[in-house]
Amino acid sequence: MVLGTYKEALSARSTDKQIQKISQDGGIVTALLSFALDEKIIDGAVVAGPGKDMWKPVPQVAMTSDEVLAAAGTKYTLSPNVWTLKEAARQYGLEKIGTVSIPCQTMGIRKMQSYPFGVRFVADKIALILGIYCMENFPFESLRTFISEKMGVSPELVEKMDIGKGKFWVYTADETLSIPLKETHGYEQNGCNICLDYVAELADLSTGSVGSPEGWSTVLTRTDNGDSLFKQAVEAGIIETKPMADVKPGLGLLEKLSKEKKEKNQKTIDNRIAMGLPVPYKASTEKEDPLANY
Amino acid sequence: MLARIKEFLGMETKPEAKNPEIKEVASEEEVEKVAEEKPKPKIGYIHLSGCTGDVISLTENYDILAPLLTEMVDIVYGQTLVDRWDIPEMDIALIEGSVCLQDEHSLKELKEVREKAGLVVAFGSCASTGCFTRYSRGGQQAQPSHESFVPIADVVKVDLSMPGCPPSPEIIAKTVVAVLNGDMDYLQPMMDLVGYTEACGCDLQLKVVNQALCIGCGTCAMSCPTRAVGMTDGRPEVNGDRCVKCGICYIQCPRSWWPMERIKKDTGL
Ligand SMILES: Cc1cc2nc3c(=O)[nH]c(=O)nc-3n(C[C@H](O)[C@H](O)[C@H](O)COP(=O)(O)OP(=O)(O)OC[C@H]3O[C@@H](n4cnc5c(N)ncnc54)[C@H](O)[C@@H]3O)c2cc1C
Ligand code: SF4
Ligand code: SF4
Ligand code: SF4
Numbered sequence: 001m002v003l004g005t006y007k008e009a010l011s012a013r014s015t016d017k018q019i020q021k022i023s024q025d026g027g028i029v030t031a032l033l034s035f036a037l038d039e040k041i042i043d044g045a046v047v048a049g050p051g052k053d054m055w056k057p058v059p060q061v062a063m064t065s066d067e068v069l070a071a072a073g074t075k076y077t078l079s080p081n082v083w084t085l086k087e088a089a090r091q092y093g094l095e096k097i098g099t100v101s102i103p104c105q106t107m108g109i110r111k112m113q114s115y116p117f118g119v120r121f122v123a124d125k126i127a128l129i130l131g132i133y134c135m136e137n138f139p140f141e142s143l144r145t146f147i148s149e150k151m152g153v154s155p156e157l158v159e160k161m162d163i164g165k166g167k168f169w170v171y172t173a174d175e176t177l178s179i180p181l182k183e184t185h186g187y188e189q190n191g192c193n194i195c196l197d198y199v200a201e202l203a204d205l206s207t208g209s210v211g212s213p214e215g216w217s218t219v220l221t222r223t224d225n226g227d228s229l230f231k232q233a234v235e236a237g238i239i240e241t242k243p244m245a246d247v248k249p250g251l252g253l254l255e256k257l258s259k260e261k262k263e264k265n266q267k268t269i270d271n272r273i274a275m276g277l278p279v280p281y282k283a284s285t286e287k288e289d290p291l292a293n294y
Numbered sequence: 295m296l297a298r299i300k301e302f303l304g305m306e307t308k309p310e311a312k313n314p315e316i317k318e319v320a321s322e323e324e325v326e327k328v329a330e331e332k333p334k335p336k337i338g339y340i341h342l343s344g345c346t347g348d349v350i351s352l353t354e355n356y357d358i359l360a361p362l363l364t365e366m367v368d369i370v371y372g373q374t375l376v377d378r379w380d381i382p383e384m385d386i387a388l389i390e391g392s393v394c395l396q397d398e399h400s401l402k403e404l405k406e407v408r409e410k411a412g413l414v415v416a417f418g419s420c421a422s423t424g425c426f427t428r429y430s431r432g433g434q435q436a437q438p439s440h441e442s443f444v445p446i447a448d449v450v451k452v453d454l455s456m457p458g459c460p461p462s463p464e465i466i467a468k469t470v471v472a473v474l475n476g477d478m479d480y481l482q483p484m485m486d487l488v489g490y491t492e493a494c495g496c497d498l499q500l501k502v503v504n505q506a507l508c509i510g511c512g513t514c515a516m517s518c519p520t521r522a523v524g525m526t527d528g529r530p531e532v533n534g535d536r537c538v539k540c541g542i543c544y545i546q547c548p549r550s551w552w553p554m555e556r557i558k559k560d561t562g563l
Contacts, residue, residue: 005563059512078528080512107548108513110557115483116465118419118458118542119517120351137509139528189528191509191549202563222563278505280552294554 002258002291004201006220007227011212011247012239024074024162025209026217028239029100029130032205034065035233042098042127044088047071048079054156056140059084061092074132076161077140078189082108089122096127102134103197107293110202128225131200133208133254135163135192135261142187151177164209193268194279196293198258205230211254212247218254262291334365335385335473339372340407342400343427343443344391348418351460355467362470386473387411392420392427393449395442401449408450415454416488419540421446422455423493426538445491455487459519459540483553493541495522495532503529507549514543 003009013026023030036042049060049071057079062068082105088097101109106129113123147155151170160171167178200206204226211218219241221227233239244251266284273283284290339349353359369375370382387407393400408414419425424445432441446452456469472480495518502508510528517523522536523543530543544550557563 005558078510080510080515080525080528083512083515083525086516104509104548105511105513107552108511108516108546110561111548111553112513112517112546114553114556114560115546116462116468117456117545118460118462118519118540119546120462120464120519122516123462123464139510141527189509190506194507195509202557202561223561278501278507280507280549292554294552 001289002255002262003199003220004197004206004222004293006206006222008219008221009211009244009251010219010221010241011216011244012207012219012234012241013216015237015240019069019072020215022069023072024160026207026212026215026219027072028207028217028219029132030068030072031238032130032229032233033062033068033098033100033128035236035238036098036128036229037063037065037068039232040096041229042094042096044092044094044096045098045100045128046081046084046088047100048075048081053140055143055158055161061088061094063092073160074162076163077138077143081105085109085126086119086122089125095125097125098128098130099126100130100132101200101203102132102137103200103202104134104191104195106131106200106202107197128229129200129203130226131203131206133199133206133210134195135198135257136188136195137192138184138187139189142184142189146179146184146187150179150183153177162209194265194272194281196262196265196269196281196291198261199254201293208254210257211244211249211251216242216247218244218251259291266290334368336370336383337367338370338381338384338387338407338411339375340387340389340403341373342389342391342393342404342421342446343397344418344420344425346390347460348390348420348458351418351458351463352466354463358467358470366470366474381406381410383410385412387414388417389414389421389446390417392424392443393446394440395444396432396437396440404446404450413453414446414450415456416446416452417456418461419457419459419493419538419542422452422457422487423491423539423541425459425493425540428539447488447491452488454481454484455490456484457487457490457493457541457545459538459542480556483551486551487545490541490545493544494539495534495537495543497541497544498523498530498532498547501544502547502549509549511548514547517546518543 014031019027019030033045045062047062048057051058055075057075059079059081081099081101088094112119116123144155157172158170162169166181168181168184170177204223206220207217221230269279269281270283272279370384393404416422420427422445427443430443498514512525514530515523515525520536520538522533524531
């Protein structure tokens, strides 16, 4: 299963103009977290909040819709959100924690829930995991280097970053710049090259841009939790949807990219195993499903 | 090993656990159900060099503690729990604490328990990795020559390791249910962890970052019971002065071992 287990795939976006303006894609993450806060489905959310350096996020416990909104937009660098779940449970005393997480962070959370060896009273407080798709991530210094050295713009002037159509895009107040994604290769963190999860297969609901038109997101609802939250939000008019069959480029592209990521990274895993290096995953020869995330 | 657990729990005659779908933290009903269906294993609690935190964590399972102690298991040995000085035969020995090589009484008790117990469980990080007792250098009261504290697996064969400083009430409840259900798949990581006796916060650097495996998720920093781990530029940074060598950061890291099958079962995904 190249996209993991899911109930429904839809193209969707937030109906809120302000969220549409600030968010990365369809504003699904911001809209759903705000809705879940309003409806008391969660009592706080760990997000990649703004830090003191532009584009270098700091995980943050957002307690209001405004704080969730302030954290909207993709930062293409590491934001160890899982770390801050404990702060949400202890310092903030939250009983129902929501979070946004890239696939590998979702894996850390799910492993902790199934095997909470040394983690007391956090597992059952995780009420909502919104997963976002992820092909790779960059150490901050990598990001800074290719933006300022290859694209010739200082990160402070950048208003939005995006990946799409095979390019890395940077938007400033008066310019749109891009470099082919090839140019960023080798700058990603190495650990991403053995990652077998593109679409946050273990989240309650996953979303990303691929598959849907500009300004819209592709949503995969997975658990009962995620599915029911999404339905409630649609019902409440917070989110509007279109069938995937009606949008371009459609689910096929998402499946294609996911398969490519898995196949490429499984090769790296096989190579590492051949070299005798540790990997937490199986060699392709030992797997029933070559595309599975283990 | 598998055969032994199965044998003493009477699993060999019915290899398919009746209740394989136990999810999440064991609820009271689940525990009672298990209690009705299974013979009561005899459990001993052996307290070596640890702080008693592990057994306190066990008692924090308020909702299952009463049925656990009264209906599910027979506690046959244990300081303060049972008035008995000779070590009886038992199915499971939970051993808390590391063992002091200079303390002949502890060594003797440990070895005798190994002979009398079907399964020996290193319960808590002191027993499994040595944890903070690794820092001992002797020269202290009550016995200045007591200086060398090692994980029990250094001295006897251990069957299951449940590290944690202390192990969370949740993992204890999940493990109890798994043992009573003969759910070997759930216990497998604990069998594998028996070999992880030299733990340290620096494993994050040596075994994850140095091995090109780290992805900056922050699970290690979330897990550390002493807050010795911070995240700097997306990588764990360990404050050695705070690290008690419990091993939890590395054990919880999604890049040390990966239990996908179990997670799929637990989440229904
Ligand atoms: C490193 C990275 C790589 C990605 N790669 C792809 C891809 O290949 N294909 C694809 O379709 N989508 C990818 N995405 C997801 C995409 O960029 C959007 O984040 C996603 O579509 C959500 O958009 P939105 O409008 O619903 O969210 P918004 O409403 O804009 O909210 C985004 C949320 O993501 C959180 N966030 C931002 N940066 C990070 C981070 N670094 N780590 C954790 N959380 C963060 C923010 O706190 C915010 O809550 C990637 C995201 C990241 C962080
Ligand atoms: S590619 Fe995988 S490992 Fe890398 S940041 Fe994305 S989810 Fe994490
Ligand atoms: S838990 Fe995450 S951040 Fe910590 S060492 Fe492992 S991969 Fe790196
Ligand atoms: S860093 Fe923390 S979790 Fe890791 S071994 Fe040390 S005390 Fe334990």
